[in-house]
Amino acid sequence: MDSGWMRTVLVLLGVFGSCRGLQPDYTEQGDPELQSASGSSKYGSLWPLPQKVQISDVSFRLSVSGFRIRDAKESSAGPSCSLLQNAYRRYYEYILGGAGVKKQKPGKNWRSGPSELTELQVWITSPDSDCDAFPSVTSDESWMTSLFTFYLLGLETFSQLVYEDEYGAKSINSSVISDFPRFAHRGILLDTSRHFLPIKVILANLETMAMNKFNVFHWHIVDDPSFPYLSRTFPQLSQQGAYHPYTHVYTPADVKMVIEFARLRGIRVIPEFDTPGHTQSWGKGQPDLLTPCYSGSTPSGTFGPVNPILNTTYDFMKQFFTEVSTVFPDGYVHLGGDEVDFSCWKSNPDIKKFMDQQGFGQDYSKLESFYIQKLLDIVTTTKKGYMIWQEVFDNGVKLKPDTIIHVWKGTQQQYQNEMANITSSGYQTLLSTPWYLNRISYGQDWQGHYKADPQDFKGTEAQKKLVIGGEACLWGEYVDATNLTPRLWPRASAVAERLWSSKDVKDISDAYNRLTVHRCRMVQRGIPAEPLFYGFCPHEYKGI
């Protein structure tokens, strides 16, 4: 999978020859906690590391007034492609606005004075590329056809090659880069139910995702605590179920903006509407949707999961997911299916009766499967593929062959077994267990995230190919607009490299050196990415 396209784009350009570390070089004696690597990588600040990088010492300068990014004459795309024009503007700013995050010593060719690089030509070679299409991953290969996405990624790589020399001049070294992602699905899950996230925060994190070559925003949009999704069909869901019906909702226009902002950055938006559990907030605006729990022989006034024994439930789901299928253009929707608590179902006499009628005995996972099966059939009619959390697979629900099973539970050994089971059954899968970034601990926990590998389980090559990637999850119990961004970055960057770069890119020390500079680059681009360890950025964050 050597992708000629990016070589075409970047063939004239280069990378850091040598560079000063951001860490002071004092002795570590006297402080047992001074244990970080401290130096520079021969790959400069490239993050995630491309598949092949050849670096030369020949440097070029970029003139602030003269440098241009333009469509190559031969390119099949032109000024009418707003996706590209938008990207040119964005990256011009990043490259020349205040780009180079660190100074470095001039390359060996400095003595003769560097030449000037006057333009970056973007050459789209595929005549049938659709500039207005949405990014997609429908199979192992077809992502290669989404050329525009990869040109966006190439621009990011180019921007990471630019640095400031000793005199503050923006420079780039000649080099050859071939690149492609190891996994097609590289996602971030954000949870807008436990805390509402203002649109501004979502957009800033989509922007940062692009800097890290993530390509899927898994929008866990509703859950027990609140229902901020404003449904045109069922407006009462957010009217009653959001934290506030006006200030804490996502209107159709908001959702559209998020999707378009993501598209311009090569990012898919996959919404999750998790049922039958995690639905407390749904019940407020949709009477009879949830199961009434009983205390003895009388209703307790509380409610459990979606009520699976009423026809009205499925009528509702049909209408709701039909709307979802039109609002969200991506080919997939995430249907949840995790953590269904049976205690309420068990308390309800109507449910018990239904269980008897269906011959489910005391096995409530059969009832769960009954519900899910009907839901999957409904969603199938909307022409969407679906992703589900692993419990649905574990419970033996019948799934379409293209179902993506999302692994999130257990110890390392448990999730590796799960991946082996899923893939031996022929399903595609996606890993999140080691990447629950909401779970924080003291110290450099990014190293643990970096070491986890989604193909690290016992299985055939064919099985390994069914692993389409992974997602870093930031569940919302303890994060909102005040702390989400620094908690996510650069910790999620570790996951980004694992999902993009070659399997054998695993030198923690080299990663540390590149990541510290990459994080300063994010800071300089206005993103409050937190530090890995003591040290500094030439340009510190300007906010508080």
Added chain:
Amino acid sequence: MDSGWMRTVLVLLGVFGSCRGLQPDYTEQGDPELQSASGSSKYGSLWPLPQKVQISDVSFRLSVSGFRIRDAKESSAGPSCSLLQNAYRRYYEYILGGAGVKKQKPGKNWRSGPSELTELQVWITSPDSDCDAFPSVTSDESWMTSLFTFYLLGLETFSQLVYEDEYGAKSINSSVISDFPRFAHRGILLDTSRHFLPIKVILANLETMAMNKFNVFHWHIVDDPSFPYLSRTFPQLSQQGAYHPYTHVYTPADVKMVIEFARLRGIRVIPEFDTPGHTQSWGKGQPDLLTPCYSGSTPSGTFGPVNPILNTTYDFMKQFFTEVSTVFPDGYVHLGGDEVDFSCWKSNPDIKKFMDQQGFGQDYSKLESFYIQKLLDIVTTTKKGYMIWQEVFDNGVKLKPDTIIHVWKGTQQQYQNEMANITSSGYQTLLSTPWYLNRISYGQDWQGHYKADPQDFKGTEAQKKLVIGGEACLWGEYVDATNLTPRLWPRASAVAERLWSSKDVKDISDAYNRLTVHRCRMVQRGIPAEPLFYGFCPHEYKGI
């Protein structure tokens, strides 16, 4: 210690009668992590809780255009006191700018329509109060004389009583409050060496300290990694030892600004210049200050702690601390003295010789004490009191009777024993061990911080009185401008209440209810204080 002054200020005013919680009241079933308390406190959002609070249902409205804060006729202070005038402006903004962080149902007296509260009179009763003085704590009682500080605190309390009623009108309920702090020393330690903190960040956190009635900023200004303090006497220290000599230093004007900003908020600034360990950055700009380490019989090129056997060391310290004593007006300076690593001293033949001459044998803690003793004598000549980390006491160094010993090590049992030992020796002490807020963990760790009590050790009443308070420490390994503020708040608020409120204020559930609203108030005042658990603020943070 019933302080009539604050009763005078607030006698007409009141507090929340009842209020809606910010948490939705759905059932907790189906999500094992939904375990937070959820409701409202009869004390509204007061934080830290005053010593005595009597609340009535009689509410008054505050008119945006009509409400005034002014000096009472009888007050001994007037418009010439810029500290007060400054505070009036600040609190007018907080109270009426966008104050009330939550709506509540009207009080019982609503039916007759609330009266209007037109002014808050500030009545300074002490004729000899000095508006331009710095806040200080020199003994157990004398803080009572610093009346201005307490008027500032009274304004904060007043502002916390104001809320928005159902119609958005700013309101306050009549009540009587008597208040005073349980401990005189309520500090926050910030570390500007491991990461440089822009002045803006320091000021924002001083502002937030005032909202939480903290009164000491312990400025751990230099350490191993960098020396950002720009010394007039030894400019090479920051020239060589800062991360960057211009962008990552605190100039004399910066320091002055921090001190004045703090003073206007009743906050003392105590600088820490930690020696003889933690001084790697000092060595860069001050040759011969640090001990050369040896590898066998030759210098290894690395350096250890301050070299205690040279006269030049003490000449330097004399000049340096004389400067410090003039730059920082507070009566105390923190001299560090923690974590001295002996390995370098042990390797150095000149040190060995000196040890022999002094008859210290192999006991390097005697050498450490030798150094510290001379340092303390030097600092005593600058007319400053000093604080030191507990090792200095543990090593048996002779201390002035007014020395404050700062406890930071060990398990709960160990620090309790340490507090008992220190106070039985008659010294004043200060606790930090349970409040290392840099150490993060998943979940509501503020509850642990809240439960710790600095007087919780075996000792007499006289011993307990020697505990002057505590400090929450946020060491800088993993925090800088990008993440410091949300990591500190509201976790430090838990410590604030422990140090201010009565010992028997320890209802976690009531604290949770008040603290969630207090944190939303901080957010509304522009501070990105992170959430305690899922839920929302009426006005979410506007940044990213």
